[in-house]
Amino acid sequence: MNVGKTQEMVYEMKVSAVMTRDVITIGSKERMSRLRSLLQGNRISGVPVLEKGQLVGLISIEDFIKWLANDQEDCAIEERMTREVTTIYEDDPLVLAIRKFESTSLGRFPVITRDQKTLVGILTKGDVIEGLLKKLEIDYQEQEARHFPARYLFDNIEADDTSLQLRYNVKGQDFTQAGDSSTRLKRTLRRLGLRSDLVRRIAIASYEAEMNLVIYTEGGRIRAEVEPARVFVEIEDSGPGIADLEKALEPGYSTAPEWVREMGFGAGMGLVNMKKSADEFIIESEPGRGTTLNVSFRINEEPHEVN
Amino acid sequence: MKLTELVETLGLEVRSCSDNLFKKEVTGGYASDLLSDVIGNSRSGDLWITLQAHVNIVAVASMKELSGIILTGGREPDEDTIQKAESEKIVIMVSKLPAFELIGRLYDLGVRGVSNKTS
Numbered sequence: 001m002n003v004g005k006t007q008e009m010v011y012e013m014k015v016s017a018v019m020t021r022d023v024i025t026i027g028s029k030e031r032m033s034r035l036r037s038l039l040q041g042n043r044i045s046g047v048p049v050l051e052k053g054q055l056v057g058l059i060s061i062e063d064f065i066k067w068l069a070n071d072q073e074d075c076a077i078e079e080r081m082t083r084e085v086t087t088i089y090e091d092d093p094l095v096l097a098i099r100k101f102e103s104t105s106l107g108r109f110p111v112i113t114r115d116q117k118t119l120v121g122i123l124t125k126g127d128v129i130e131g132l133l134k135k136l137e138i139d140y141q142e143q144e145a146r147h148f149p150a151r152y153l154f155d156n157i158e159a160d161d162t163s164l165q166l167r168y169n170v171k172g173q174d175f176t177q178a179g180d181s182s183t184r185l186k187r188t189l190r191r192l193g194l195r196s197d198l199v200r201r202i203a204i205a206s207y208e209a210e211m212n213l214v215i216y217t218e219g220g221r222i223r224a225e226v227e228p229a230r231v232f233v234e235i236e237d238s239g240p241g242i243a244d245l246e247k248a249l250e251p252g253y254s255t256a257p258e259w260v261r262e263m264g265f266g267a268g269m270g271l272v273n274m275k276k277s278a279d280e281f282i283i284e285s286e287p288g289r290g291t292t293l294n295v296s297f298r299i300n301e302e303p304h305e306v307n
Numbered sequence: 308m309k310l311t312e313l314v315e316t317l318g319l320e321v322r323s324c325s326d327n328l329f330k331k332e333v334t335g336g337y338a339s340d341l342l343s344d345v346i347g348n349s350r351s352g353d354l355w356i357t358l359q360a361h362v363n364i365v366a367v368a369s370m371k372e373l374s375g376i377i378l379t380g381g382r383e384p385d386e387d388t389i390q391k392a393e394s395e396k397i398v399i400m401v402s403k404l405p406a407f408e409l410i411g412r413l414y415d416l417g418v419r420g421v422s423n424k425t426s
Contacts, residue, residue: 176387179366183395186370203370204346211342264359269343276347 009135015097016090018131019111019121025050026059028078035064035077048110048119049081055110055119057081089114090121094128101125150192154228164192164226170210172219172237175263181222182207192226197303201277202231205295208270209235215260216240217290230279232296241287249275249283308333308417310375310398313354317412319377319400322384323392331374331398336418338410342367349373354418356406360384365391365399375399379406 024042026035028051038047039061046060059081067080088097088109100109111121154162166188168181186203190196206222213220213235220237242248249271256266275281278295285291310331314321321328334352339345340359349355351372357364360382368376375398378384384392384399392399402409 176362178363179370183366183369200351200370200372207366207370208343208346263361263363264340264342264357265363267341267343269341269347273343273347 005139006132006136009132010095010098011093013094013131013135014090015088015092015094015111015123016121017135018094018127019090019123020127021121023048023110023119023122025119026077027051028056028076028081030077031074032064032067032077032080033074035059039064046108048085048122049077050119051078053118055085055087055112055117057083058085058108058110060107085110087112088123094131097123097128101128150194150226151228162228166224166226168222168224170213170220170222172214172217174214178211178214179207182210185222185224189224189226189231194226194231194299195303198231198297198299202233202297204277205274206233206235208274209233209293209295211265212270212291213237215256215265220290227299229300230296230298232294235293235295236290238290239288241289241291242283242285243287245283245285248285310354313413313416313418314400316416317402317404317409319402321398321400323389323399324396325398327396327398333374333418336410336413336420337373338406338420346371354413356410356413358382358406360388362388362391364388365395365397368397369395373397377402377409379404379409 024038024044024047026038026047026049028049035047039045046058048055049057049059057078059077063080063082086100086104086106086109088100088111090111090113097109108122108124110119111123112119150164153164166185168185170181171177182203185206186199189199189202206224210222217237217239220235223234225232247253250268251272252268254266254268260266271283274293274295279298280296282294283291309329310333311328313319313333314328332352333354335350335354336356337345337349337353338356340357342359342363345355345367349371353371353373355368355373355376356379357376358379360378362385364376365388378399378401381401381403383401389399404412
C-alpha cells in the first residue's frame, strides 16, 4: 500500500465514516462537580455541552483542571466551558479534518449536521487513524479476493482444456490423521487464490467425505480438480458401499457404531452437509463394491456461505 | 470481541496457541458435541463450546475458521489434540464450569449464537 492510496482515501472518505457516534454530553446547567466522574468513568478528555439539544460549548479536562486549581467552588458548566467551539460537518472530507487538527492543535471536534447543526458525533485524531487503517485493511482484503493466482496459470496455458489435479489418499479407521487431507486441500486452494467462502464450502464437503472414508471404509481417495470456472471433487472408495442411498441422504440417519458416535461423529449429517455446501452433488454406491461421490463448485458464482 | 478479553473475564485456562489470543476476534458462539452439526451450522469466527477433547476437533475448528474452542466441565484436551492445535494455530481453552453456566456467562458478555441483523 502506498502513500498515494491513503491520500486518495482522505479525500474520498467522510467524517461520518470514522467519527465516534455515541457521544457523551453534558447539559450547560449541570454542575462542574459532575464532570470528574464523567471524564474518569468514560476515559475521555472533553465533553460537548448541550442546551436544549443544541451544541453551545465544549468542556475539556483542561477547563476542569483550571477549575480545580483555582476556586473549586461548584458552579454551572456553562460558566467554565469554552464557548467558541470548532466544529466540523459530518459530510466534510477527512482531509479537511486533518488540516483542522494541524491548524488548531485541538484534540477533538464535535461533528454536526450541515442543515440543522445538530450534534451527531465526535472526532479525534485516533478516530481518523483507526478509520483509515480499517479502510486500508478492507481494501486490501478485497483486492486479495479478486486476485486469483491460478487464473494467471490458466491464462498462460495453451490447451483446449486445462485443469489442475490434486490427489489425496485417506487411510481407513485412522482417527488421528482424519481430516488432514481436507486441511491440506483447503490450504492449497487458499494459495491458489480461490475466494474464501468457496474454499470453506469445498473444505466442508471434503472433510465430511474424508470422515466417511475413515469411519466406514478401509480407505479411499480424494481427487480435486481445479478448472478456470469450477472446482470438482471426487471421493471414491472400494467398499463396503451404501445399501440404502435414499435413507443415507436423510438428515440424522446413520449406521455408525456407538464408539464413533461417542466421538461426536456419525450424527447422520455428513452427506447432508456435503449436499448443502456443493453446487452439484452426485452419489453412486453399490454394496460390496464401493461409493463414488462427485461434488462440484462454481468459481464465478456470487459469494455465499453454506445455506 | 477479542479472545483475550473472554479469557480474562471468565478465568479460562489456555491450553494451546496462546500467542494467538490477541489476534482472534470472536464474532459469535456455537455449542455442540456433534462434529457434523458444528461443520454444518457454525459460522466462521464462532467460539465453539464442547466437551469433545479428541484430536478431530482441531480439524473442525480449522475447517470452519472458528475463533477458538472451549472445553467445558474441566475436561482436558488429549496430548495429540494440543500438538495438532499448535500446528493449526487453533486456540483451545478449558473451563471448570459446565456448558450451561459457561454459555450463560458468554451470552451475558455479548457473545451471540445467531447474527443480529436488526440494526
